Amino acid sequence: MSEVLKQLYSDKYRGPAWLEAFNQQARSQCSELVLPGRKTENWKYTSLRALEMEQYQPLAEKPALVDHDLAHLSIPQLDSIDLVFINGYFEAALSSDLSMLPQGVEICLFSEASTTQQTIILQKLGGAIEQNKHLFACLNSAQLSDGLFVNIGKNCVLPKPLQIVHINTGIDQAYAVNQRLLLVAEQNSEATVVERFLTDDDGPAVFTNGVSEFYVEADARLSHYRLNMEQEEALHIGNISALMQRNAQLNSFSLGLGGKLKRLDLTVEYRGEGAEAKLNGVYLTQNQQHIDYHTCIEHAVAHCTTSEVFRGIVADSSKAVFNGRIHIHRDAQKTLAQLSNKNLLTSNKAEVDTKPELEIYADDVQCAHGATVAQLDDNSMHYLRTRGVSEAEARVMLSFAFINELINDIKLSAIADYLRPELVNMFSTDDGLKRHLL
């Protein structure tokens, strides 16, 4: 184990006894893994140097609840079941009353799971992720002490979106958070899950190592929002993976604001025919920030459909990395897969590295991918200029429009309405213009 790994790895996490075997297995896997470097294909463009800069140790115990108001962090129009984690610890006082959940819906912490729930957790946990390929997921498992378990029963419809908010605030030293979510959407169930990652005050130096696993059973429908909106100081490495059974549907939206180090791996694996996934994503980076999205779609069976659109605006001296892999296995005939990645580069010092990959082992498939890197279109600029719009304003309008196309596609209008002003703020400080755009 390298020095950095040793430092990230901690025995301070002590989980419940029934997780011990699971931890142990991951631990032995971990010891064989090495820290990825520039020569590691999947980490070619993303350096882990930021992890070495500070001592990211887990907090020894639950810190006292911050006294300042966190209300400004909520999404105003969103009527949801809220689960709030502060610095990695569940905060019941800020969360919704879980006793009111409809029949068939179970939400609990691992530490409070019943014996039946423990059995399901142990059965599913780690099953959606190839731990030997994802060092950080493995690390997460090795020191897993608690997590969130959500089970949507057969034919159940979650009446409101489930919002899981991770807020990091009020700690003045570098620390690490091990986040874990396991969600099972049983047959023909329906759910919307919003995962938000935020930092408050000046942005503490937190390293979040997150793993979210989704089991989408036959005919189930899952909408997933992953909003990574932490401030620049926060480090985040996240693994999100979904296993899709027959006719399952996944609708996913990712938003990533840059940071010192942000890396998100999204994996979708089709296990049953007729399943569909739609993955949209937007990333925006500024200053010295960095963001890296790696998506991987495993078409292991026939008749599945993927549509993926990621767009990014990369400003200042920041860097964005996108890697979109579509892997069509031998028997995955009649697959339809589309991937598009478009990038706007707005500064001389910014950098984009994108790699849309197709790996195809079946012949009766339709696959296409496209990638572009450019600045704003001259013709569009000219059009706006001829209509008396100043160049600066035209830039803001066009940049915003570039990502607004994907925001408009968001089903949950409360989220779209919440995101638009947040994003416009990144382009302009001119209130008049902002009002105009919203």
Added chain:
Amino acid sequence: MSQEQIDQLITKDYAAGFVTDIESETLAPGLDEDVIRFISGKKNEPEWMLEWRLKAYRAWREMVEPEWAHVNYPKIDFDALSYYSAPKSMEDKPKSLDEVDPELLETYKKLGIPLHEQEMLAGVAVDAVFDSVSVATTFRGKLKDAGVIFCSISEAVHDYPELIKKYLGSVVPQKDNFYAALNSAVFSDGSFVYIPKGVRCPMELSTYFRINEQNTGQFERTLIIADEGSHVSYLEGCTAPMRDENQLHAAVVELVALDDANIKYSTVQNWYPGNAEGHGGIYNFVTKRGIAHTNARISWTQVETGSAITWKYPSCVLKGDNSVGEFYSVALTNNYQQADTGTKMIHLGKNTRSTIISKGISAGKSSNAYRGLVRMNPAAEGARNYTQCDSLLIGDKCAAHTFPYIESKNPSAVIEHEATTSKVSDDQLYLCLQRGIDTEKAVSMIVNGFCKEVFKELPMEFAVEAGKLLEVSLEGSVG
């Protein structure tokens, strides 16, 4: 198409497979500094050339074989290869075609390159390489009048040491990669071309390669220098005899296009691909790269149908402002062939432009990967790239992959990449069948249409050969 039809069609043998028996002088297998001294001594090379080779060899020893390519093959034992082989009758260099071993000439005839006819009919000067030693060079007189130098690298080392010293390794340095280093250490022979300032080369230059000696690695080295404002079109074609043993081919091609120069490099590659069970065949690990200076243009066109394994990325370093790089490729794999091929376009200068059109066709149980890199450096103001790579799958056991790397550090640079994968559509086939065109012919037509954009970039002489080659390769593969 039914499985029976597919099976029926996968039966075509390699048309250019035969072995010519010529007594060869071959070095015992293995590689050390003595072998390099031997090769260098054999060629009467000056001391600086030997040093250059040794430097490459020492670098090579420190390097490890690259494993990132999407291909699988048993590990090569570099000590089991022989690094030099020359046809024996070549000890005394023939001054004209009459002095050339008749059996050798017979080989070319079988390949359809009768030198005499070519001299008169095609107007193509052929610097033919049989195994490792340059055998015959034609049309040198005519080229000399134009001031064009077209000879083997060995001759150039003696006759034009200044040019060799200046340019050899200037595009592909000795330490560039594992196979380039190996080539630099042991390269046997190859072609050297120099086009003087402002000269438009009066004819297409052409070299035919042929691997003939069993267990002999072939290490060709090509260096083409187009001086300011000059223009040259170079053709490279290969075909190799049928063999059971795998043969390693690690060539290096360097192109230097000085200001306003134009180099067009076309390849028809038909090394022996191995038999239908995947035995034998050539390993083709090639490094090809060109540097384009201000306003220069480098264009790579390739038709790849052969080799058991292809590992080849003809690249352009667009160093000068307004320089242009082009890559047009058709890669066809059949049976158990594996290809990992593509290009690199490195944009350094302002307003540099590059176009990549890649057509991959996989049939049988083969695997065909496009791997490309487009890099816009911070100074590449107003640079432009357009990439299109399409894959066609024939049969349900084959594989097609696309790995494009796109790196941009300049906001005014525009990069567009698109890739599609599909199979020969049933509708298209049905339409042809309905009009009385049989399946094989129909697929051939559809594939030819699929490759049209690339074929039209080939010089006339090659376009015919390429079309025919594809047809032959497809006859044995369609499904």
